[in-house]
Amino acid sequence: MRNVVLKAKTGNKIANRQVISDTLLQLGKADRDILVLTSDSRGSASMVQFGKELPHQIVEVGIAEQNIVGIAAGLAHSNKKPFVASPACFLSMRSIEQVKVDVAYSQTNVKLIGISGGVSYGALGMSHHSLQDIAVTRAIPGLDVMLPADRHEAKKMIEALVEYDRPVYVRIGRNPVEDSYQSEDYDFQIGRAVTMRDGNDLTIIASGETVRVALDSAEALDQEGISCRVINMHTIKPLDEDTIIKAAKETGRIITIEEHSIHGGLGAAVAEVVIQHHPVRMKILGIPDEPAVTGNTAQVFDYYGLSVENVKKIANLLLAN
Numbered sequence: 001m002r003n004v005v006l007k008a009k010t011g012n013k014i015a016n017r018q019v020i021s022d023t024l025l026q027l028g029k030a031d032r033d034i035l036v037l038t039s040d041s042r043g044s045a046s047m048v049q050f051g052k053e054l055p056h057q058i059v060e061v062g063i064a065e066q067n068i069v070g071i072a073a074g075l076a077h078s079n080k081k082p083f084v085a086s087p088a089c090f091l092s093m094r095s096i097e098q099v100k101v102d103v104a105y106s107q108t109n110v111k112l113i114g115i116s117g118g119v120s121y122g123a124l125g126m127s128h129h130s131l132q133d134i135a136v137t138r139a140i141p142g143l144d145v146m147l148p149a150d151r152h153e154a155k156k157m158i159e160a161l162v163e164y165d166r167p168v169y170v171r172i173g174r175n176p177v178e179d180s181y182q183s184e185d186y187d188f189q190i191g192r193a194v195t196m197r198d199g200n201d202l203t204i205i206a207s208g209e210t211v212r213v214a215l216d217s218a219e220a221l222d223q224e225g226i227s228c229r230v231i232n233m234h235t236i237k238p239l240d241e242d243t244i245i246k247a248a249k250e251t252g253r254i255i256t257i258e259e260h261s262i263h264g265g266l267g268a269a270v271a272e273v274v275i276q277h278h279p280v281r282m283k284i285l286g287i288p289d290e291p292a293v294t295g296n297t298a299q300v301f302d303y304y305g306l307s308v309e310n311v312k313k314i315a316n317l318l319l320a321n
Contacts, residue, residue, distance in 0.1 A: 012179050016172040017115055019045040019084075024083060025159045028054050033073060034162065035059060035082045039068045044174075045085035045115050046150025065090045068094035069098035069110070076108035081162060088171050089121070100198070103167045105143040111161050112169045117147075118209065119292055119300045120174035126291040130171070135264025138168040138237045143214035144168045145237040147208035152181040153251040154233060156188040166189060171208065173259075175297065178212045180232065189309075193240040199229035202253035202315055202321040205235045205244070207266050210306060217311035224317060236266055241273045248278040251287070253318040255283045257306060262286040281321065283314050 025107055028034040029052070037059045041061060042048055051058045059075075061068045072082040084091065091114045092099075103110045114133060121128035139143045144166055148154040154172065161168060180196065188194075196211070197218050206214035211232045218228035229251055248254060254274065256267035267284030274280060285306055293303050301307060 006303050012151060012176050014151050015046065015174065016148055017044075017174070017297040018152055019151045019154045020085075020113065021050050022157050023155050025050045025053060025102055027159070027162055028057050030079070030229070031117065031162070032057065033081045035080050037061060037068050037072050037075075037084045037304075039063055039065050039086040041086050041115065043089065045113070045143065046084055048172045061183045066096040066098050067186055069095045069112070070102050072110045073098075073102035073106060073108040076110050080112075083111045083113055084234070085113045085115055087128070088117035088130035089123075089128050090135050091116070092130055092136055092169070096136060099137070099143065099169070100140050103191040104140045107142055108167060109165050110258050111160055112167075113170040114169060116174040117171040118173055119297055122296050122300075123294045125294050129292050131259070131261045131287050132264070132290060133169070133171060134236060134260050135268070136270065142167060143237070144190070144235065146170045146235050147317060148234060149206075149208060149211035149232050150170060150177055152179065152184045153188065153232075156184055160188060160190055162171045172199065173209050173297070177209045180211045180215055181243065188234075191235045191240060193237040193243040194232040194234065195226065195229065195243065197230040200251055202318060203229040203231060203247040203257065204255045204257060204311065205231045205233050205247070205270055207236060213301070213306055213308065213311065214284040215294060217308045217315070220308050221311055221315055224312070226319065228315070231296050232264055233266060233270070236269055239269055239273065241277070243275045244270055245277045247282045248274050253281050253315075255311060255314055256317045257311065257316070259301075260286050261305070262288060268286075272300040283310070283318065285314070
């Protein structure tokens with residue numbers, strides 16, 4: 001099914017973290033089992049209003065990421081629905097043992113929201129960038145991994161996760177991102193990729209904030225007579241293998257784009273499927289094996305070629321061979 005996407009920039013000023021907070025506040029008023037836990041990150045997670053309106057449904061643990069995961073697991077064992085909102089760089093690294101054992105291995109119904117993910121923290125550098133989190137979390141048995149593309153998908157994802165009785169790691173950025181969808185009026189299913197644009201010459205698969213890059217690239221390639229399929233892989237685990245295999249068979253070339261290391265992330269996940277089922281020419285676009293340069297998201301994306309111009313260049317190279 002092809003979904004209608006935006007053809008022009010929207011100037012969106014609403015960050016995914018704000019949408020997630022607003023959605024949890026709305027749902028939390030009707031369901032007192034929904035709890036939010038923060039690690040001195042109430043402001044960073046845009047959870048201030050949630051705390052004001054539902055003070056008995058928010059837990060502040062301070063700068064103690066390992067503790068926050070353990071507390072959330074305990075609350076889940078008490079039939080609560082805890083959502084942990086903590087910086088992705090710390091949640092996916094400092095507390096990874098607790099995530100592995102207390103959450104995934106114990107199959108507790110904890111939703112881990114890694115805020116300010118990727119290169120959102122900009123100038124703070126490698127200590128605050130989270131460019132290995134997808135590789136780490138998707139390798140943990142029993143833990144699902146997701147990245148919403150925009151504010152519309154963030155809302156639909158949280159609504160789905162409230163009713164989803166499995167441990168999940170969700171990574172979001174810090175700042176507003178351009179819309180990829182016109183509205184929330186589309187079929188969102190956990191574990192099912194969304195084909196946002198049809199095409200026969202090649203496929204671009206993206207996740208999170210790079211979905212907009214993929215859509216813009218496909219639009220630019222269309223002006224050159226190149227028919228480009230765009231797939232939003234919002235769920236990296238469980239991975240929609242059928243959609244990947246279908247794209248490989250029907251388009252013969254795949255480019256993946258991700259705000260993550262080229263090792264172990266979306267590109268690696270797609271390549272694992274492609275090489276085993278229908279090998280085709282591929283290019284993985286992401287952050288190389290080095291500490292990422294500092295700068296805002298746009299600057300870092302441009303530096304590493306997560307841009308329309310570079311995607312066009314790579315697409316033409318793939319099509320030429």
